[in-house]
Amino acid sequence: xxxxxxxxxxxxxxxxxxxxxxxxxxxxxxxxxxxxxxxxxxxxxxxxxxxxxxxxxxxxxxxxxxxxxxxxxxxxxxxxxxxxxxxxxxxxxxxxxxxxxxxxxxxxxxxxxxxxxxxxxxxxxxxxxxxxxxxxxxxxxxxxxxxxxxxxxxxxxxxxxxxxxxxxxxxxxxxxxxxxxxxxxxxxxxxxxxxxxxxxxxxxxxxxxxxxxxxxxxxxxxxxxxxxxxxxxxxxxxxxxxxxxxxxxxxxxxxxxxxxxxxxxxxxxxxxxxxxxxxxxxxxxxxx
Numbered sequence: 478x479x480x481x482x483x484x485x486x487x488x489x490x491x492x493x494x495x496x497x498x499x500x501x502x503x504x505x506x507x508x509x510x511x512x513x514x515x516x517x518x519x520x521x522x523x524x525x526x527x528x529x530x531x532x533x534x535x536x537x538x539x540x541x542x543x544x545x546x547x548x549x550x551x552x553x554x555x556x557x558x559x560x561x562x563x564x565x566x567x568x569x570x571x572x573x574x575x576x577x578x579x580x581x582x583x584x585x586x587x588x589x590x591x592x593x594x595x596x597x598x599x600x601x602x603x604x605x606x607x608x609x610x611x612x613x614x615x616x617x618x619x620x621x622x623x624x625x626x627x628x629x630x631x632x633x634x635x636x637x638x639x640x641x642x643x644x645x646x647x648x649x650x651x652x653x654x655x656x657x658x659x660x661x662x663x664x665x666x667x668x669x670x671x672x673x674x675x676x677x678x679x680x681x682x683x684x685x686x687x688x689x690x691x692x693x694x695x696x697x698x699x700x701x702x703x704x705x706x707x708x709x710x711x712x713x714x715x716x717x718x719x720x721x722x723x724x725x726x727x728x729x730x731x732x733x734x735x736x737x738x739x740x741x742x743x744x745x746x747x748x749x750x751x752x753x754x755x756x757x758x759x760x761x762x763x764x765x
Contacts (some may be wrong), residue, residue, distance in 0.1 A: 478560075478662035492625050508537070508739075526604055526679050527604050527605045527609070527631055528602075529613065529629070529631065531602070532602050532605060532610070532613060533617050534600065534614065534620075535596065535598050535602070535615040536613065536614055536621075537617060537621055537639070539594070539598065540617070540621040541617060542645065542733075543594065544699050545591065545594060545618075546618035546619075546621055546622050546680060546681075546701075547680040547681025547682070547698065548587065548588070548590070548591045548617045548681065549577045549591055549595075549611075549615050549616070549618040549722065550618050550619065550677055550680055550681070551588065551591070552574070552579065552588050552591040552592065552611055552615070553570065553611050553612050553614065553615030553750070553759065554615070554674075554677070555574060555584065555585055555588060555647060555671065556569070556570050556571070556572060556573070556574040556608070556611050556612075557569035557570035557612070557728030557758050557759055557761055558646065558647050558648075558664065558758065559573075559579075559642040559646040559647065560663075560664045560665075560761040560762050561646070561663055561664070562663065562664060562665040562761075563580075563663075565762055566635065566762075567640070567642070567762060568608075568634075568761065568762030568763050569664070569758070569761035569762050570611065570633055570648050570758075570759055570760070570761065570762075570763070571608050571611050571633060571634065571635065571640065571708065571762075572606065572607035572608040572611060572633075572635045572636055572760040573636035573640045573641050573642060574588065574592075574611075575592060575607060576636075576637075576638040576640075577638070577641070578641055579641035579642055579644075580592075582644045582647075583644075584644075586593040587684065588700060592611075595610060595611070595614055595738065598610065598614075605631075605635060606633055606635045607635050608633035608634060608635050608636070609631055609632070609633045612629065612633065612759040613629055613755075613757075614757070615759070616629045616666070616755070618680075619677075619680075619701050619755070621637040622680060622699055622700055623700055623701050623702065624702075624748065625701075625748035625749070625751060625752040626752060627752045627755050627756055627759075628750060628756050629759070630760065630765040631765070632763060632765045633712060633763055633765075642756075646660070646663075647660065648660045648661075648723055649723070650683070650690055650721045650722065650723050651721070651723070652722060652723060652726070652728040653722055653723070653725075653729060654727075654729050654730055655724040656723075657671055657723060657726055658671070660763070661674075664758075664761060665761065666754070666757075666758075667731055668730065668732055668736075669732075669736055669750065670750075670754040670757070671727075671733070672727055672733050672736040672737060672740070672754075673736075673740075673747065673750040673751045673754040674751070674754050674755070674758065675705070675723075675724065675727060676703065676705050676740060676747055676751055677705075677751070677755075678694040678705045678708060679694065679695050679698075679700070679701055679702055679703070679704055680698060680700075681693070681694075681700055681704040682694070682719070683719055683721070690719060690721060691719075692717070692718065692719035693718060693719060693725070694708065694718060694719050694720075695708060695718065696717075696718070702744060703741060703743075703744040703747045703748075705711065705741050706737050706738075706740040706741035707741045708720075709724060709737055709741070710738055710741045725743070738763050
């Protein structure tokens with residue numbers, strides 16, 4: 478089953494961030510077919526008898542009470558972003574991030590809190606795999622923050638401790654375009670998708686105790702919009718906002734810079750491309 482978390486009726490619950498109404502989930506749309514994905518030998522079964530609408534509602538209520546949308550996007554990305562297209566038998570989003578040594582990698586600092594925060598929802602809906610829950614939490618977080626609708630499919634299986642991926646597979650914040658290409662090309666992404674996925678930095682902020690850097694990328698860090706790009710194209714940088722080497726790298730290459738400028742001018746185009754790239758990231762290595 479494929480589901481779409483919609484932000485179309487968000488205002489009905491009266492939620493807002495700043496002066497902008499962002500609200501909560503409205504509708505779930507079923508389409509297509511899902512099956513079990515590829516997995517390593519050490520995965521646990523997953524039930525397809527999951528009421529995604531109910532899980533989504535619980536996630537929305539969590540975000541109503543705790544503004545943790547950014548870290549949930551980060552959790553899902555860090556679980557999925559270890560994928561290697563040359564090792565397709567090992568999926569990306571398999572919840573291996575729950576186990577040591579992977580959960581202790583420096584890039585994953587702070588994500589234990591996110592996993593602990595989702596545990597009551599997992600206990601309420603034991604039939605959903607952790608791998609599916611982490612990815613759904615990210616999809617719902619983007620929607621709750623006013624971002625695009627991202628199709629979501631069930632079927633990921635949970636890894637076992639022996640399935641942990643090696644350190645060093647996630648992007649480093651202090652590197653430029655060559656490094657970003659090494660990381661994203663390994664997963665099967667292209668330059669356009671690198672730019673689109675970088676736009677997720679519109680949510681949240683960097684924390685010195687997690688990444689070594691401090692500060693938000695935008696002025697409304699709980700709002701998913703194109704302001705990451707509008708800030709990036711400004712000739713004079715706002716000293717209150719963060720620009721990492723990996724952000725500035727997008728302006729190094731003419732084709733990437735052109736996309737940054739397009740997304741800064743056209744939020745709908747950014748949302749369209751981001752949703753596709755986000756879904757692709759969440760399904761790497763799985764046949765859903």
